[in-house]
Amino acid sequence: MKPLVTTLGSHSALQILKGARDEGLPNAVVVLAGRDALYRRYPFVDEVIPIARYADFAALEPELVARGAVVVPHGSFVAYLGQEANERMAVGTFGNKAVLRWEGDRALQRRWLAAAGLPLPEEYPDAGAVDAWPVIVKRHGAAGGAGYFLAGSRASLERGLAALGGAPHTIQRYVVGVTLYVHYFQSVVRDRLEILGMDRRYETNADALGRLPHAAQAELGPEPSFVVVGNAPLVLRESMLEEAYRMGEAVVAASRSLVDARGLWGPFCLETIITPDLGFHVIEISCRIVAGTNLFVEGSPYSALFFDEPMSTGRRIARELVEAHGAGRLDAVVDRAAVAEAS
Ligand code: AMP
Ligand code: AMP
Numbered sequence: 001m002k003p004l005v006t007t008l009g010s011h012s013a014l015q016i017l018k019g020a021r022d023e024g025l026p027n028a029v030v031v032l033a034g035r036d037a038l039y040r041r042y043p044f045v046d047e048v049i050p051i052a053r054y055a056d057f058a059a060l061e062p063e064l065v066a067r068g069a070v071v072v073p074h075g076s077f078v079a080y081l082g083q084e085a086n087e088r089m090a091v092g093t094f095g096n097k098a099v100l101r102w103e104g105d106r107a108l109q110r111r112w113l114a115a116a117g118l119p120l121p122e123e124y125p126d127a128g129a130v131d132a133w134p135v136i137v138k139r140h141g142a143a144g145g146a147g148y149f150l151a152g153s154r155a156s157l158e159r160g161l162a163a164l165g166g167a168p169h170t171i172q173r174y175v176v177g178v179t180l181y182v183h184y185f186q187s188v189v190r191d192r193l194e195i196l197g198m199d200r201r202y203e204t205n206a207d208a209l210g211r212l213p214h215a216a217q218a219e220l221g222p223e224p225s226f227v228v229v230g231n232a233p234l235v236l237r238e239s240m241l242e243e244a245y246r247m248g249e250a251v252v253a254a255s256r257s258l259v260d261a262r263g264l265w266g267p268f269c270l271e272t273i274i275t276p277d278l279g280f281h282v283i284e285i286s287c288r289i290v291a292g293t294n295l296f297v298e299g300s301p302y303s304a305l306f307f308d309e310p311m312s313t314g315r316r317i318a319r320e321l322v323e324a325h326g327a328g329r330l331d332a333v334v335d336r337a338a339v340a341e342a343s
Contacts, residue, residue: 145226
């Protein structure tokens, strides 16, 4: 039985479903009733399964298992179903579920990235410890950069923290540079790391502040925010590409000693900021397909270096499933175990 590529209807679902079709795999999308019309517009979607609430996803699992479904997770899975539901999911997922916990906990994530030797912005336990300005304060669980604030002095930091009222947060050095998100794919079947694309997030209003002349900024004192609106492509200076590969390989290697022997595989993304010395600073890892890959449904300047055909990240996932299935190794790329210590 060919794997039935299954995902939730949002984020990068269209790319994933089209990728399945392009690789000759059947596909299905589970979607909130009311958001299903979008997915019926496209002939490459084989099956639309509406549910009334996200909590109803669990009830579908036995049928999906029986039909050989492989769930392809994206940014909405943890946001809408919750980490626990993801860890407990009975349907096989493309990617290692044990990684979710490391991605979802900021302290564990930092331990992992530090173990990989990646350059990380300094973090401070409290306002008194800050020794370089500006800093960014990130409220935990704040989606898409809403609810973050910048502080350029101890007084403004303390004011901002008081307004948070004890909500859990991280105080981090604010890196002034160009944001770059690198889309990686760790292939189990081909045993290699591929860079499939890169993007910049477009964030409001942070990416608009440069349009205000300095005098207007000084007068208006706009508060920056980092709410994602969309994504724009970028190609990196070729002299920095090898470093981008090395960072990805280091993250995969570290996951094999920290998380478990299988480590991280499939799509993942390092969110970086590049400073004028051309140094990368890594602010986050996403261990799944990121929405910035939607720019490259027809492939990217990077995927074209590996494949002589349009290769999106969604299609690359399907290709890995096809190759693993053909080699009788589907279990090497599909995680069917509920995370043991999930509580
Ligand atoms: P949506 O499909 O807009 O309901 O978003 C689902 C989840 O994915 C939310 O947690 C969003 O914050 C996240 N998300 C959607 N689009 C993007 C994007 N372009 N970049 C980063 N995150 C995104
Ligand atoms: P995050 O939720 O960590 O992905 O951050 C959301 C956005 O805030 C990023 O896309 C950046 O634009 C910005 N940001 C986060 N951390 C930093 C940092 N240490 N320095 C500069 N900008 C940051």
